[in-house]
Amino acid sequence: MAIRQYLAMTGAEIENSDTLPPKIGWMACHFSPYGTGVSHLPRNLPPDSLLIFDDITPVHGHDPQTIAGQLARCVERLECGAVLLDFQRPGYAEAADVARVLVQSLPCPVGVAEPYARDLDCPVFPPPAPLNVPVEDWLAPWQGREIWLELALDAQTICLTAQGASVSALAHAPQNTDGFREARLCCRYRLELSDSRALFTLWRTREDLDALLDRSEALGVTRAVGLYQELGREKPALP
Numbered sequence: 001m002a003i004r005q006y007l008a009m010t011g012a013e014i015e016n017s018d019t020l021p022p023k024i025g026w027m028a029c030h031f032s033p034y035g036t037g038v039s040h041l042p043r044n045l046p047p048d049s050l051l052i053f054d055d056i057t058p059v060h061g062h063d064p065q066t067i068a069g070q071l072a073r074c075v076e077r078l079e080c081g082a083v084l085l086d087f088q089r090p091g092y093a094e095a096a097d098v099a100r101v102l103v104q105s106l107p108c109p110v111g112v113a114e115p116y117a118r119d120l121d122c123p124v125f126p127p128p129a130p131l132n133v134p135v136e137d138w139l140a141p142w143q144g145r146e147i148w149l150e151l152a153l154d155a156q157t158i159c160l161t162a163q164g165a166s167v168s169a170l171a172h173a174p175q176n177t178d179g180f181r182e183a184r185l186c187c188r189y190r191l192e193l194s195d196s197r198a199l200f201t202l203w204r205t206r207e208d209l210d211a212l213l214d215r216s217e218a219l220g221v222t223r224a225v226g227l228y229q230e231l232g233r234e235k236p237a238l239p
Contacts, residue, residue: 003149003213003221004081006050007228011042021232025050025225028086029071036063038070048081050225053102055087059094064101075108082109084125084148084225090115111148111223123222128152131187131202132167135212139219149216151226155203161196173203186212206231 008025009017026049032039038053045051051074071083083106087095099116111123118124123146129138131154139147155170179190179201186208192199204212209231213224 003217004223005151005213006223006225007232008050008052008225009228009232011040013228014045020046021228023048023050023081024228025052025084027227028052028054028056030054030057031059031062033057036061037066041070041074042078045078045080047079049078050082050084050223051075051078051080052084052086052225055089055092055095058089059092059098062094062098064098067098068101068105071102072106075106080108082111082223085110085112085116086125087113087116111146122146123148125150125225128154129186129212130154131156131185131204132158134184135186135215136219139216139221143220145220147216147219147221148223148225149213149221151209151212151224151231153204153206153209153230155201158200158202160198160200170201170203173205174201179203181208183211186215 004023006023006025007021008027010027014020014024024046026042026045029038029040029051053071075083085099085102087099089095096116099112100120103110103112103120103122109123111125112120114124114126124142125148126142128150129135153173155173157168157170159166179188182189187202187204188208189200189202
């Protein structure tokens with residue numbers, strides 16, 4: 001089965017878009033700052049959308065059963081195809097309780113971000129595959145489980161000197177996109193040499209993400225999620 005691909009959109013992006021992508025993700029529900037449930041639930045979404053619930057507001061005294069009821073009613077009313085728990089703050093016992101209850105009770109598939117997925121019977125949502133690690137190696141710890149892949153147009157430098165190697169993330173891909181294709185890493189690179197260093201710049205294009213997805217399908221990846229603001233305008237929306 002082909003990987004289902006979603007573009008995560010804010011409410012404003014959905015409202016202001018003349019043509020929505022074939023599959024969208026709602027970005028995003030939060031732990032309510034005023035109560036024990038969820039805030040920022042969507043009013044309208046196309047059927048089979050992905051409902052994303054994050055922990056940008058830290059969990060504190062929230063009730064898993066209240067949250068489960070709110071999300072279940074939203075999923076059923078809007079006919080959502082899946083829910084993603086994008087919990088990125090590790091070490092919160094309350095967040096682990098919420099994830100466990102939602103995985104067990106929601107009427108649709110529930111994927112959980114890596115910090116809270118280890119002990120749950122659910123799809124796992126790891127961070128994006130690094131530019132300098134083959135996707136097979138990156139996803140190896142999760143083999144045997146369903147995986148939802150995060151897509152990103154990342155860029156980084158690797159600086160080699162006599163003292164060793166240092167890796168630095170870049171906010172954006174190079175403006176000059178001339179470079180060589182690295183098929184195993186599904187990325188592009190270029191090299192700058194001086195007397196004291198070798199500087200590699202690595203980045204991904206949409207074509208590289210397509211290649212990454214082709215290789216990921218055999219590794220247990222069933223869904224992929226990227227940002228509309230990053231992927232939705234570079235070329236036509238993901239199929």
